[in-house]
Amino acid sequence: MAEAICLFTKGTIIIKSPKKSPIFLRMIVLVFAMVCGVYICSVCLNQTNFGTTSKLLNVEINKRHCCDYEVDRSQTPYAHYPKPETFSRAECACNPVRYFAIFSMQRSGSGWFETLLNSHTNVSSNGEIFSVKERRNNVTSILTTLDRVYNLDWFTSASKNQCSAAVGFKWMLNQGLMENHKEIVEYFNNRGVSVIFLFRRNLLRRMVSVLANSFDRYAKLLNGTHKSHVHSLEEADTLSRYKPVIDLSSLVTDLKQMDQRVSEALEYFSSTRHIRLYYEDLVKNRTKLVDVQDFLRLPQMELTSRQVKIHKGPLLEHIKNWDDVNKALKGTMYEKFLHYNDY
Structure with a gap:
């Protein structure tokens, strides 16, 4: 080889x-x-x-930095650019969003007020989200819910598009708000959440509304249906025919407790950025709605609502034992409620 x-x-x-x-x-x-x-x-x-x-x-990823040069520097902590997990804000990513919460008590006009806010193109107020007990079981569940709302990952019939300029909800004082006020104040101040206080001056009228609404839950006067808010004069007239009997033995104490509850809320959340409103002022003076829009840094719009007021006219027409109530409040600090009208 x-x-x-x-x-x-x-x-x-x-x-x-x-x-x-x-x-x-x-x-x-x-x-x-x-x-x-x-x-x-x-x-x-x-x-x-x-x-x-x-x-x-x-390689370093350069994230797009959003900056609205028209925003007052003092308002910078309240102008946010959320990044939802459930959708993309796309071209609206650099549209600043402001967070708010409406603090109120049942039957104080908060439902009507919220419909007014939601008539604004740029506002999404998501209703009474803490009416569900599981969402307010503890501070953790409360803060988790707040994160979802303010990150635009909360969807209700009131939710607008991804270009919403103000996002919030209404929160009743008896829905875990007062019990956890320290943690909530800290959260609001850290996240730049603004508070809208909405209360009723005439606490006696509020009491009448609460009693009438509680009665209708069982009576269901509107063809077997319970409605807390109505959209026609006929429905309002039907519901207003019921005249509650006021418990005189606890009348003054109940009014005092309501008054104290409001004072405590104002004190607990005094360190937040806030505005104080009263239902009677909104009814009589619609320019108050301009103040609200300025507070939320919104473009001015005419705000409307389809809701109709149920209890109109003087209180004596809506309380069955009016004469007794009149005598019980004479000479007290709550005598002013007897003749104070909000219509």
């Missing part, structure tokens, strides 16, 4: 083989060339991968 001899001199390969085996020589050269080619390719690929990996590791 013919033999081939390979000599390596100064990096040059010299192959000597018998003259009688040219095919064998060509095969050796071909195999050697293939081996060298595979080796060189593998080295090149490794170098390419390393370089690519290094470049990827060194």
Whole structure:
């Protein structure tokens, strides 16, 4: 068998083989060339991968920074740019959003007021979300719910599009708000949440509304249906026919407790950015709604509501034992409620 001899001199390969085996020589050269080619390719690929990996590791993602130069610097902590987990704000990503919460008590006009706010194109007020007990079981559940609302991941029939400029809800004082006020104040101040206080001056009228609404829960005067708010004069007239009897033994105490509850709320949340409103003022002076829009830094719009007031006219027309109530409050600090109208 013919033999081939390979000599390596100064990096040059010299192959000597018998003259009688040219095919064998060509095969050796071909195999050697293939081996060298595979080796060189593998080295090149490794170098390419390393370089690519290094470049990827060194790449910094520059997030788009949103800045509204028209926003007053004092308002910067209250202008937010949420990043919802459930959808993309797309072209609205740099539209500033302001967070708010309406603090109120049942039957104080908060439902009517919220419909007014939601008639604004840029407002999404999500209703009484803490009426569900599971959401207010403890501070953790409360803060988790707040995060969802203010991150725009809370969806209700009131929710607008991703370009909403003000997002919030209404929160009754008896829905875990007062018991957890310290943690909530801290959260609101850290997140830049503004508070809208909405109360009723005439607490006696509020009492009448509460009693009438409680009665209708069982009586269901509107064709077997209970409605806390109505949208027609006929429905309002039907509900207003019921005249509650006021418990005289606890009347003054009940009014005092309501008054104290309001005072405590104003004190607990005094360190937040807030505005104080009264139902009677909103009814009599619609320019108060301009103040609200300014407070939320919204473009001015005419706000409307389809809700109809149920108890109109003087209180004596809505309390069955009016004469007794009148006597019980004479000479007290609550005597003013007897003739104070909010229509």
